[in-house]
Amino acid sequence: MSQASRIGIVGAGMGGITAAALLQRAGHDVVLYDQAPAFSRLGAGIQFGPNVMKILRHLDLETRLTAMACLPDYWTSRKWDDGSILANIPLNAEQARYQAPYITIHRGDLQQMMLEAIDPERVKFNKKLAMFHEDDRSVTLEFEDGSQDRVDILVAGDGINSRVREILFGEEEPLYTGWLAHRAIIPGAAARAAGADLNAKWWSDDRHIVCYYLDRNQDEFYLVTGEPGDWTNATGQMPSSRDALRETFRGYHPLVQAYIDATDEVTKWPLKTRPPLPRWHQGRVVMLGDACHPMKPHMAQGAAMAVEDAAMLTRCLVELGTRDLDATFSRYVDLRRDRATRVQAISNANTWLRAPEDPYWCYGYELYGVPVGK
Numbered sequence: 245m246s247q248a249s250r251i252g253i254v255g256a257g258m259g260g261i262t263a264a265a266l267l268q269r270a271g272h273d274v275v276l277y278d279q280a281p282a283f284s285r286l287g288a289g290i291q292f293g294p295n296v297m298k299i300l301r302h303l304d305l306e307t308r309l310t311a312m313a314c315l316p317d318y319w320t321s322r323k324w325d326d327g328s329i330l331a332n333i334p335l336n337a338e339q340a341r342y343q344a345p346y347i348t349i350h351r352g353d354l355q356q357m358m359l360e361a362i363d364p365e366r367v368k369f370n371k372k373l374a375m376f377h378e379d380d381r382s383v384t385l386e387f388e389d390g391s392q393d394r395v396d397i398l399v400a401g402d403g404i405n406s407r408v409r410e411i412l413f414g415e416e417e418p419l420y421t422g423w424l425a426h427r428a429i430i431p432g433a434a435a436r437a438a439g440a441d442l443n444a445k446w447w448s449d450d451r452h453i454v455c456y457y458l459d460r461n462q463d464e465f466y467l468v469t470g471e472p473g474d475w476t477n478a479t480g481q482m483p484s485s486r487d488a489l490r491e492t493f494r495g496y497h498p499l500v501q502a503y504i505d506a507t508d509e510v511t512k513w514p515l516k517t518r519p520p521l522p523r524w525h526q527g528r529v530v531m532l533g534d535a536c537h538p539m540k541p542h543m544a545q546g547a548a549m550a551v552e553d554a555a556m557l558t559r560c561l562v563e564l565g566t567r568d569l570d571a572t573f574s575r576y577v578d579l580r581r582d583r584a585t586r587v588q589a590i591s592n593a594n595t596w597l598r599a600p601e602d603p604y605w606c607y608g609y610e611l612y613g614v615p616v617g618k
């Protein structure tokens with residue numbers, strides 16, 4: 245049975261926000277901390293499958309997100325040069341089978357709407373975790389601004405460069421995969437004029453470009469690539485250019501060239517990963533999302549896994565309680581590790597939906613149907 249606890253969550257990414265919202269609804273006293281000075285609307289898109297939408301339903305977000313997002317009937321994999329179809333995988337065309345929609349949406353809109361599911365008084369920006377100390381009753385959090393807070397449980401949703409992970413398991417740089425992602429948003433009208441698919445991935449042997457609308461009205465169309473490339477030691481996004489995209493996708497189909505011609509601001513992002521982490525918890529501290537299983541983004545399931553982790557962690561805390569945290573957290577990891585590691589491996593291999601296959605094991609997953617008690 246659940247006892248109300250004071251729970252500190254570090255990291256207001258998709259995983260941390262979901263954990264905060266679900267744990268708050270379960271009656272816990274939750275505080276969500278993020279290092280960022282404020283919420284910012286990152287210029288990127290995101291795809292969320294039915295596996296995630298069935299969780300967001302518990303936060304009353306499914307209907308609102310579905311009204312705002314684009315709902316592609318198919319995921320279409322196309323050959324880079326002649327555009328021939330390699331695979332046409334039903335998404336919303338089989339919505340009844342999946343029992344939830346598949347959406348593509350602006351990441352900023354999604355994150356903003358998810359944040360609204362949390363009591364705003366309990367979200368603290370400008371709080372960069374520097375250190376924590378644990379005793380047998382609590383965890384004391386120390387932030388870079390010199391402030392402290394004390395919680396019963398610390399949840400780490402602080403992403404691939406997780407400070408919590410470093411404190412628990414030592415400092416280790418993530419691995420640059422040798423691949424980077426270009427990103428750009430073009431006017432939806434330009435994509436429609438060119439005859440765009442709602443959601444397509446164009447593949448050649450060693451690179452690809454994924455293209456989809458970010459909203460129901462098709463006002464914005466998103467391009468995100470995966471391609472080999474060198475990287476500097478910069479940790480995050482850097483400016484790039486239309487010419488760099490042209491060079492990378494030289495010889496690709498005229499439709500892709502039309503998208504590239506319509507770009508204005510183009511950025512690039514290093515794709516980094518880590519090997520699967522053997523432990524996801526220690527004492528009063530537990531991890532989720534990219535903090536414990538970062539991956540290349542080629543399956544579009546990294547944030548989805550963070551959301552699933554958050555939902556399963558909440559279920560374990562509610563159904564198994566907080567008296568024996570080691571048992572509760574161990575059960576959470578038992579329920580999550582195989583699936584997250586499988587997704588991590590397929591995403592890193594970049595094979596997902598290139599050829600016809602049934603993605604039901606991934607998108608059809610019903611987290612609330614999995615028994616938590618043994």
Ligand code: FAD
Pocket residue numbers: 254255256257258259260277278279280289290291292371372373374401402403404405406407425468513532533534535539541544545546547548549550
């Ligand atoms: P993050 O989103 O990384 O959030 C971590 C948060 O922690 C940040 O807000 C950060 O500011 C904060 N933080 C970090 N350190 C500290 C600290 N010391 N103190 C306080 N706060 C801290 N996934 C999908 O599901 N679908 C997609 O379509 C998709 N597309 C992608 C496209 C690209 C190009 C990339 C790179 C990734 C994509 N992903 C996608 C993957 C997805 O972005 C990540 O897997 C996901 O964001 C991980 O969520 P998270 O909550 O674990 O961590």
